[in-house]
Amino acid sequence: MSDITVHGSGGAQAPFDASTLHGASEVGDWIALLKPRVLSLVVYSGLIGLLIAPGSLHPVLAVSAILCITLAAGAAGAINMWYDRDIDAVMKRTRARPIPAGRIEAGAALGYGVVLAVGSVGLMGLATNWLAAAVLAGSILFYVVIYTMWLKRRTPQNIVIGGAAGAFPPLIGWVAVTGSVDVLPLVLFAIVFMWTPPHFWALSLWAHEDYKRAGVPMLPVVSGARETRRQVVLYTVLLVPLTLVPWIIGFSGPAYGVVAVLLGANFLRHAWAVWTDEQDAAGVSLTGDRPAKACFRFSITYLFALLGALALDRLLLA
Numbered sequence: 001m002s003d004i005t006v007h008g009s010g011g012a013q014a015p016f017d018a019s020t021l022h023g024a025s026e027v028g029d030w031i032a033l034l035k036p037r038v039l040s041l042v043v044y045s046g047l048i049g050l051l052i053a054p055g056s057l058h059p060v061l062a063v064s065a066i067l068c069i070t071l072a073a074g075a076a077g078a079i080n081m082w083y084d085r086d087i088d089a090v091m092k093r094t095r096a097r098p099i100p101a102g103r104i105e106a107g108a109a110l111g112y113g114v115v116l117a118v119g120s121v122g123l124m125g126l127a128t129n130w131l132a133a134a135v136l137a138g139s140i141l142f143y144v145v146i147y148t149m150w151l152k153r154r155t156p157q158n159i160v161i162g163g164a165a166g167a168f169p170p171l172i173g174w175v176a177v178t179g180s181v182d183v184l185p186l187v188l189f190a191i192v193f194m195w196t197p198p199h200f201w202a203l204s205l206w207a208h209e210d211y212k213r214a215g216v217p218m219l220p221v222v223s224g225a226r227e228t229r230r231q232v233v234l235y236t237v238l239l240v241p242l243t244l245v246p247w248i249i250g251f252s253g254p255a256y257g258v259v260a261v262l263l264g265a266n267f268l269r270h271a272w273a274v275w276t277d278e279q280d281a282a283g284v285s286l287t288g289d290r291p292a293k294a295c296f297r298f299s300i301t302y303l304f305a306l307l308g309a310l311a312l313d314r315l316l317l318a
Helices: 027-032 036-052 059-083 106-127 130-151 158-162 164-178 183-214 219-223 225-242 254-275 290-317
Strands: 003-007 013-017
Touching: 036 059, 036 164, 036 183, 036 290, 059 106, 059 130, 059 164, 106 130, 130 158, 130 164, 158 164, 158 183, 164 183, 183 219, 183 225, 183 254, 183 290, 219 225, 225 254, 254 290
Parallel strands: none
Antiparallel strands: 003 013
8 A cells, every 4th residue: 555645734744554544543533633631621611601601591502502612622623633733743742643643634634623613603603692603713713723823833922822712712601691792701811811821831841842843933942941931920920910800890709819819829839830940051940840740730720720719609699
């Protein structure tokens, strides 16, 4: 059987045997294209937006809205994997993904993503309202076009600007219920937006060799580890006061405020540990980036707990 060469969007080539495509992909591979680990936070934050919004949806329509957010995020992930198949093939943590590993053909993955994207937007419009559908469509386009195709390979600010893509779900959940855009969901959008850089840059501190090998200009590759550590601290400092805005504007009660302060203090502690990690003159960790890994793990817990506290506080006040 002759070899097929997959051409990635960046020009690199990843050869594989065509025989691996026939019957090789399984259900798990098609699920993997949706980036299920990312989906959990997307679905959760979308659910929070839906729960705290004034008004209500019929349970069937509410489930439909969450399904649409799930499918849309998965569609964006699949199209991202299609476009990034060249760099995924040379990065250790991504080269086993279904497309670079040859278990799913690139064109099939693209079609899969496009069908899910169109279907999720159409269903959202029919089940809730067309403003929610429009915001959902905007989130897909932002992640695929602005982040994946434009920013990721061109600027170390890719995560800062591209972070908006992951900040859409609570806004979408809110609009699905209310049919309007209000101050509180924009605040939640801003919180997730500001959370993304310290979350991802903590990861990139120990994954920078992968990005360097793939030619992706992540901050540690372009500006070095020391500057990345400084930015982790800076964005965390900016994030924590922002999380208090729901309390300040009277949307939530003091219980949420206390939780936000405690979680924020812990996040700052982790960020400071990243900054003060034992390191060489260039800022490269001498401890295997243990503080950065701990900061990354905590950042996930942080956002889950913060949004959960807001929802519980709001539901108790209602």
